[in-house]
Amino acid sequence: MPTLAYVGVDVGTSSTKGVLVGPDGAILRSATRAHAVQRPAPGHVEMDARVWWDELVAIVTLLTDDLAPGAARGADVPGDLEVAALGVSGMGPCVLLADEAGEPVRPAILYGVDTRATRQIAELDAALGRDTVLDRCGSALSSQAAGPKIAWVREHEPDVWARARRLFMPASYLAFRLTGAYVLDHHSASQSTPLYDPRTHAWIDDWADLVAPGLELPALRWAGEAAGVTREPLGGVPAGTPVTTGTIDAWSEAVSVDAHRVGDLMVMYGTTTFLVATVAEPLRSETMWGTVGAYPGTHNLAGGTATSGAITSWLRELTGADYPDLLAEAAASGPGAQGLLMLPYLAGERTPVQDPHARGVVAGLTLEHTRGDLYRAALEATAFAVRHNLETMRDAGAEITRAVAVGGGTQGDLWTQIVSDVTGLPQAVPARTIGASYGAAMLAAGIAHEHGHLVDVAAWNPPVRVVEPDPALRATYDELYALYRDLYPASRAVVHALTHRTEGAPA
Template identity: 40%
Template sequence: MGQDLLLGVDIGTYESKGVLTTTKGEVVAQTSIAHKLLFPRAGWAEHDPELTWWGDFCNISKKLLTTQGVSASDIKGVGVSAIGPDVLPIDENFNPLRMGILYGVDTRAVKEIDELNAQFGEDTIFNATANCLSSQSTGPKILWIKKNEPEVYKKARWFVDATTFIVARLTNRVVIDHFSAGCMVPLYDPWTSKWSDKYCKEYINLDQLPEILWSNELAGTITESASKQTGLAVGTPVSVGTIDAGAEALSVSVTKPGEMMMMYGSTIFMIQVTDNNQAREKRLWAGPYLFPNTWCLLAGMATSGSLTRWFKDNFAKDLISKEEAGGDNAYAELVNEAGATPAGAEGVIVLPYFSGERTPVMDPRAKGMIFGLSLTHTRGHLFRAVLEGMGHGIKQHVDLFTAIGARPHTIKSVGGGTKNKVWLQAVSDISGVPQEVAPLTFGASYGDALLAGVATGLVASAEEIRVWQGPPTVVKPNDELAKTYAPLSEIYAQLYDATKNQMHKLHELDY
C-alpha cells in the first residue's frame, strides 16, 4: 500500500543531509554524508559541484530509498537547499565550468568589491539593493571570474548557486527563489523583485541569471535522466528550494516578525523576519524572505563550526587519537575542558575573524586573534575563549538589531553547535537573550521537506511547521555571568578597531 512521503535534501559546507517525512512532519528516515571543503589558497573556499553538490544529492536520495517499506512512487515531493550565496558558471547542458566559489567564507574578490564601490558608490549600491558589497556578494565574484578566468567566463551560459544547479539537474529548469536572489548583491532589485543590470551590466547579461520564483513554488518534475541518477520516479514534483539558512530557519518555525533564527553551523547565520522592508542597516543584510510579502534582516559571521573544527584538528590531536581508538568523542572532551574553565576564560579573548569577517564589520581583510594569553592558560581556556568569542560577536549583532528597532523577541537556535551546552549557555549569558532549541533538529533538510509539501499542496501552509515541532528547550541567560562578560565584550569590540590597520597591512602581504 502506497504512502505520501516528502524528501528534503540539504548540501552543507562540510556535510549533506537528507530526510524522509510524512505530510505531517513525522520522520521516516534520515541520513548524512560528509564531504570536503576545498581551500586552494588563502582566502578561497570551494566545493566540487559534481562530486559534492550533485553527487551528494544522488547518493542521499538512493540511500533513503533503501528504507524498508519505501519505494520511489511514495515520494510525492522533493525539496532542495544548499550553501549560498555561491557562484558556479555552467554551460547550456548544466555542466560546471569550474569549482563552485562559496559564500562569504571565500574572500577572493576584495579588489572587485573596492572597484565596484569606487565606480558606483557604496551608498548608491546600498540604497538600491538594501545591502553593501561584502565577501558574501555574488557580483564581485562573477567579476573576478571575468578578470581572472576569461575562458571560463566566455563559456558560461548561466551563473547559478548550488540549489539552482541541483534543481536544474533534476528538472531541466534554471530557477532561483527570491530569498536566494536577494543575497546575490548587487544583481537583485528588492524594490521591484526582479534582476537589475544597473550595477552589473559590464560583467553579466540578465539572461545568464535564473528565473526567479518563490521558495514554495514548483520548479518542475524529475526528468528521465535525473531518475536514473537519483532513483526518484520520473514526474516527481520538485520545489524551487532555497539557501540552506532559509530552510533551516523554516525548520524551527521562524515565520513571523520578531522571530530570529540563530544557525550554529560552519558559520553563524542569523535571519530575523520583519514586518516591513524599511528595516535595513549597512552593517547587516536585508531582502525578501521565503514567501510573498515577507522581508527579513540577515547577518552572518564568517566562522563558527569551521573554527571549532580548526581548533580540534590542530590542538586536540591526542583526543582525536583516543576517539579513533574507541575513546570519547574529541569535541565532547574539548567541551568538558571548556566547561571546567571559568566564564570569561580568565581573560583570554578570541576574535573569530579566521576567514575575514562578514557582519557587522564587513571586512574580508580582518584577521583572527587570540588575545590576553599568559603561562597559566590551558587548552580549556583557549577553547572556551573560542566559543565565547563567537558569543561576543553575536552580542554585537543583538545590540545592532536593537539599535535599529528590530530587537528579536524570540531567538530560535539550530544546527550542530546546539549540542554544545557550554557554547549555548555562554551565548545567552553574553548577549542577554534566551534561546529556544526545537526538539527536532534535522535542520535545513526538514525545512526542505516542508517546502516540498507546500509546493505540492500536500501541506496546507508553512505555518504547519509549528505543529510539526514540539515545545522547545529554553536556555536562559545568567544575570550574574552577564556582569563578568560585559567588560570582555567591550574589549572584544575595541580589539578590532585598534588593530584594523595592522590586519589590512598583513593581508596585503598575501600570506
Template identity: 40%
Template sequence: MAYTLGIDIGTYETKGVLVDTAGTVHAQASRGHQMLVPQPGWAEHRPEEDWWGDFVFVCRALLQDSGVDPAEIKAVACSAIGPCMLPVNASGAPLMNGVLYGVDGRAEAEVQELTNRIGEDTIISRCGNALTSQSVGPKILWLKRNCPELYAETSHILTSTSFLVQRLTGEVVIDHYTAANFSPLYDVKTQSWVDDLADDILPLDKLPRLLWSDEIAGHVTPTAAKAAGLAPGTPVTAGTIDAAAEALSVGVDQPGDMMMMYGSTIFIILRAQSQVSDPRIWYAPWLFEGEHASMAGLATSGTLTHWFRDHIARDLDPAQAFPTLANEAAASPPGANGLLMLPYFSGERTPIHDIHAKGMLFGLNLTHTRGDMYRALIEGIAHGTRHVTDTFAELGQSPKRLLAVGGGTKNALWLQATSDITGIDQIVCEKTVGASYGDAFLAALAIGAVRRQDISMWNPTDRTITANPTADYDTAHALFLRLYEQTKDIARDIG
C-alpha cells in the first residue's frame, strides 16, 4: 500500500490523517492547544509547542494507531492557520510567539500609515487586497518598530506552514496563496516579492522562496525523521493555509465553486474565473499556477458557541451542553423572538474590516429565554455570513456550488439558519475531516498518485441543505446591518 500524510494546525487544535491513494482514511489523530491573548487585540501561538510539538505528537500517533511502516508514506503535506508572522534566527529558531492572522490587530497603526502612504487604490491594484489586520506586511513593520532587537536578529519571516516545512526539510519556502497575504510585499500580477511600495519593511531576501502548493519543497531530514517517526527522504509539499486545504478536501476545484468552512471562524473561498480585487474581500492566486481565488472570513463564529456554553450555560454538563442548547434554540422561532446579535466579539474581518466592532445582543425583554439568545447567536453568525455572500453577489461572484465543511456542519441549526438567511443551498460531503484530508490529497497530487478530479471519488456528496423558501429574514438582515452602522462609533469610543 502507498499512503500520504496530512497534518493541519488549527487555531485551537491540530489534526492529522493517514490516507491511502484511494482516499480511504486509515488513522486520525488530534491534539488541542490554546490561542494566547497576552493583551486585548493580540493573538498568538507558541511555535515550538503548538506547531512543531503538535506535528510530532500527531504524526507519531498516526503511525502508532495505523501500524503503517513509515517507508510506505510516499509524501507529506502540511497546512496551518494563516497568515501568521514569525521571525526566526539564522538557525531557524523562533524569536517570539507566532503572531496570528486577522484576529490579531496589533498593527492597526501600521496598516493605516502604509495605506495613507501608498494609497489604497495602488495597494489593491498591485497586491489584490486592501491592508487589514489580515496583512502580514504591517505586522513585520510593527515588529521592526516595537522589537528592534528581535528584528535585527531576524534571518527570515515565516508563517505557520512554512515553519513546519522548514522543520521537516530545512527549506525556507512559502506557497503563493499564503504569500498573497504579505501585502504590500507581494505583487499579484508578477506573483513575486516586491519592495517598491514600501522598502522600509523588510529586505526581500528575508522572505521565503515562492512555490505552488503542489510542488515538492524538500525531503524529510534525518533530524526531523527521528523526531516525528517519518522515513528520511520522504517528499514534503510546500503546503498552504488551512482553509485552502479544507476547500480542496471537499472538491472546490472549478470556477464558481465556493467553500464555507464552519470552524472557530467562518472562512469562505471562491474559485474565481479571474482576479477580483475589492477592499471588502481578499484575493490570492489559487493553489495551482494560473488560477484565482477570492476569500472572506468572519472573526468569531464557532468560538461564540463555546463562549455561550462556558458563560451562559454553566449549569449544563459540558458533554451535553450543545445538544441541549440546540433543542432550546429550536423551540425559539426564526428571528429569535425579535433578538439580534452582532457577532463581533473579536472585531470583524470581511466585509467591514473593523477591529473596533463589538458584540451585541439587542432587543432583550423579560420574556426572552436562553433558547432565544442562543438562536440569536446562531442567526447573528448567519447574518454576518450573508453580509459576505451579498458582497460577493454585488461583485458578480455568486457561487454556482456552495460546499460546507468543518466541525460546525454537525450543528443542524447553524447550517439551516445559514441557508435560510443567505438563501443559498449547501452541499455537505461524506467526509468532514477537514484541512488535513485536503493535505493528504495535495500530497498525493504532488507525487502524481492522483488527478485533481479524483477528489470527487475520495469525498463524494452526502447531503444538501436546502434554503427554506418560506423563510423571510430580509427585514431582520436590514436591521442587523443598521444595528452595526448605528453603534460602530460607540464601539470605537469604548475601546
C-alpha cells in the first residue's frame, strides 16, 4: 500500500501558495509564487487569471515532479509516496468572466477591495429593495458582492459582455482547468449577492436574469466535494486524480484550523484581516456578510477589513526597515503608541463600516514620534477594527465561544497579543498556521477518504498555545477604542472631500 499525500494550492491577493502534505498532516514541502494585482483606475483592482493557472502549474510541478513514475525521489519524501488528491482555494468573491470554452474575456475583478460598482449597488438596491436582498440573500449589497460587478461589466464593457458566457472564481477556474468541470461551491455562490439563496441553496433565477442575462451559471457543489479528476498528468500528479471543488480562501483557512463548528471564530491575519463566525442559523446583519459555510448544513456571519497586513507592508516599504526591527520598535512603543491613533482604512473599509471612500487617518502626530510608534498604531488600528467587527457580530446574535488565529500574522507574538488585549478574546494558535493552502489539502484528504482511504484530518492541526488577553490593559484599550470609534465619524466629511478631489468619488 503506497503512502498517500495531498496537494493544496491557494491563490491569494499577493501570492499563490502550495503544500504537499503527508498522511499524518505533516507539511512535507511548500512553495510560493508572488504576484501583484493591477489597479487600472481608482477603485479598480484586477488580476489576469492566466497567472493563477501558470502559478498552480509551477507550484504543483515543483512540489511533486520527483513523484512521477520513474523519477528519483527526493530525500524529504518516502519512496512510495503518491498524490491521492488535489485541493484548490482562492481569494474571493471575484468575478472572472469567460467565454464558452472557459477562456477569460477580461481580467478578474477582485473582492471587496475593488469598489468600482458603487452606482450598480444603488441601482440594484432601488430595483430589488435593499431589505428584500438582505432578507433573501443573507447579505446586503456592498463592494464585496459579485453581482454588482457583473452588472458593471455589462454596462461599461458591452463588447466584453457579449463574449461572456461563464462565471468563475479562482478556485473554480483552477478546478475547471484541471478537470473540465464547470462548478462553483455553495459558499462562493453565497457571496455572489444577489444571485444565490442560502436557504434553498440554489441560484435565484429571476434575479440572475436581471443582473447577468445570458450568463450560464455554474453547477453548485460543496467545497469538499470533487469537481472531477485531472485530465492530464501534472508534475507527479497523475491523470485521474480527484480535485476538490474548493472555496474562498478564508473558508479554506477556517477548515485548516478546524474552526467550523457553532461558536467558533476564525481570525485570519493576512493582507486583510478576515473573520468567520460559525452560527447555528442564518443571522441578519446590514453591515456583515451572512453566508453558508464550507460544509453542508453550516452557516456563517463573516466580516473583513480592506487592509491590515497591507498596512504593515506599506510601512516597511516606506521606512526601509525590516519586520523584526519594526516589531521590536513597536513593542517598545507600548500600548497607545505614544499618543498615536490610526484609522486603518487605507483602501476604504469593508465591514462593518462599508465605506469604499473611507481613507486612513493618523491622529496625534508630533515631531517626536518614530516609525515604531507608527507601526504600533497600525497594529492597534487593525485590532480596533477586529473589535468593531466582533461587537457587530454579537449584536446580530452570534455567540462566539472559541477563537482560532491563522495566517502569516500569527508568526510573531505582538500582533495577536494586541488583538487579544483589545478584544478581551483568547485566541488558540494551532501547530500549523500556513493557511488556506493547508485547508485545501485537508479538503483533498476528505475526497481521498471518500475513495476508501482513511484519514484522521481532525488530528492534523491541534492548538499548541493560547494567546490570553492582559487584563491590566483592558481599561487603556477600552478608552482608546472609544476614541477610535469617534475618529471615523469626526473625520468622514473631510476624508470624503479629499477622496472626491483625487478620485472623483462622491463627496
